[in-house]
Amino acid sequence: MAFLCQRDSYAREFTTTVVSCSPAELQTEGSNGKKEVLSGFQVVLEDTLLFPEGGGQPDDRGTINDISVLRVSRRGAQADHFTQTPLIPGSQVLVRVDWERRFDHMQQHSGQHLITAVADHLFEMKTTSWCLGRFRSIIELDSPSVTAEQVAAIEQNVNEKIRDRLPVNVRELSLDDPEVEQVRGRGLPDDHAGPIRVITIQGVDSNMCCGTHVSNLSDLQVIKILGTEKGKKNKTNLIFLAGNRVLKWMERSHGTEKALTTLLKCGAEDHVEAVKKLQNSTKLLQKVIYSMERGEGVGSARLPAVSQPPFQPVSHVCVLCHRKEGDSEFMNIIANEIGSEETILFLTVGDEKGAGLFLLAGPAEAVETLGPRVAEVLEGKGAGKKGRFQGKATKMSRRAEAQALLQDYVSTQSAEE
Template structure:
């Protein structure tokens, strides 16, 4: 028996009974990270909440106003994960998050339509698909797809949507039924139980599918094909698309970007590419000039240090707009491995870069200790210790640590002083 959501995907509410409720744990995504959550697995006599499957994500909704955090399939049953116990035998009212559900219906039915029409027009079967948060894609068994082919396909898809075709599921209890054998199929899951469900787009396609779908292709509203890129499989491409309400959302985001770029580039949409290209070239030229000037500054700072009659054995330098190229240039221009050199780059209070050079034994000892004070990580290679720090404001403590260690190992003399070069 199919679930209520599969028999009628437009049901938004359902009264049913709890069959079982057992304590369980689930790994759920929270703030971009998976966390183990304690709760309960609830199985209902029937449900309008779709469990993930067939490439379609699971629904969201409530059971007696208790939020359902995940729905999975176990054999022929849907397992609802909640954090509040709902005892077996309880009469419950189930409601689905309709906005999420209808979005999935539009994208999934749109995928079936795109897959069928593409194969009919070009002979390219779909090998897999993905229903993402904002856009979707199908992977096509073809090494390339041209802009003209994409435009022709999009026109045919939207013409079919405007004409309207019924979309309906059929349950086959006999797996040897010849009509079932004629349907497109990538195979059934190993734990499949019960009848086989086939989704039909009238006059266009029949395909095995467990997902929720619209009743007529007109409910897909519109299809927009976005782009083509190489697929993961050899000789395949990914065709990205959006359907229905996602087209309006995509258009809304695009308009916001257009407005922002119009203000930033001081020109209308028709000139955005030309103005952006000009800005990028200007940025690259300016960045190249800055890099040259920074190398000149590094050379001058090194020359100033070397010009001292009595050079100290420790040289510490910080520059907030420095980078690795600047740091390497400064140490290279100093050209004295007997001097312990610590160069940092980045904002005074925040993350940044660290580089140490000098006698190998000392630097290998100092490096990890300095990085610990600066709350960073790094390693020794080619006579230098290099790393990234998260707290450059602790540079003073690092400088004092260096002095203490050098004095303890008798690597400095009483005349040696610590010179701290500061950015002009």
């Protein structure tokens, strides 16, 4: 006989009788990842609302008379419920299921049946195993590879069937029923007893299964296939979410998107490009740091007189640097490392004979005076504030003239002092 959880997967509570209660231990994994052994009791009920682990589906959680059930396992035709409080045999008890966990398992399990059937029908890809994980589920397909086009076709087809609101029926067949031979399955457990339970998605699939399922595909809401990964022995793992897991995944993704928008200061559509620019800037900065460690970089640029490349001193208060590769982010990183209120820093990136970018940093008054004049010499344009002026240049070949302009300014200021 099937348990109540199998006869009616939507039932949330019911009353039954305690058959036995015996001392037992349960091995669990603690919050620190170490194995723990809990002392408690193994409770057997006349019937149960709590599904014992099986068919790739984890066991339910719930309560018996408000006592938490920490594990449910199948032993032949009965289910063992582990509690840390004893229950009196012969007593009537109220059993409640953790509905959120149960319904999630129903959605993932029925979703697996649907994907398995569609993958087989469309591409003759057989399912060899599956795993209902805590955050995502995985179907192992007997195929060395699955293309992106095949994944898209499977996803589109399963969601069409969800929108068609196809019924999902549960039947029990005797072992000698001829129809058993027509039902898909991967064999029965060695300790199986009683009739065979068959889950049928109308017009799509019939499969032997002991798990809990939705009664209509519409309860799946939606299925999202996240992608594939290489499996073992020339197999491919297909990763999917069903129902409420899709909504939770979208919520997490949206939160990440909002955080990145704040950090990168650009819209979601520009996130990838912004990260690529940061990566490029980081690589260039790493090169500068490497040069610094060899006595050729930022550390030397901080000295009153700079003599090592790539920095060239014009005077004791002016530092120049040019790199062919780089961007505005890179120049600002360098300026933050080197800049001071007493040093004029002139940075340029780009083609030495063509176009590029420039940045002038230093004392606010000097930058405010020199910035527009440097932009004019380089036949470019820019803007700035608070001791920074940066912009685009069309004639990087005139850098020497800009340097001379800065040198004249520094010399004039020094003479006045």
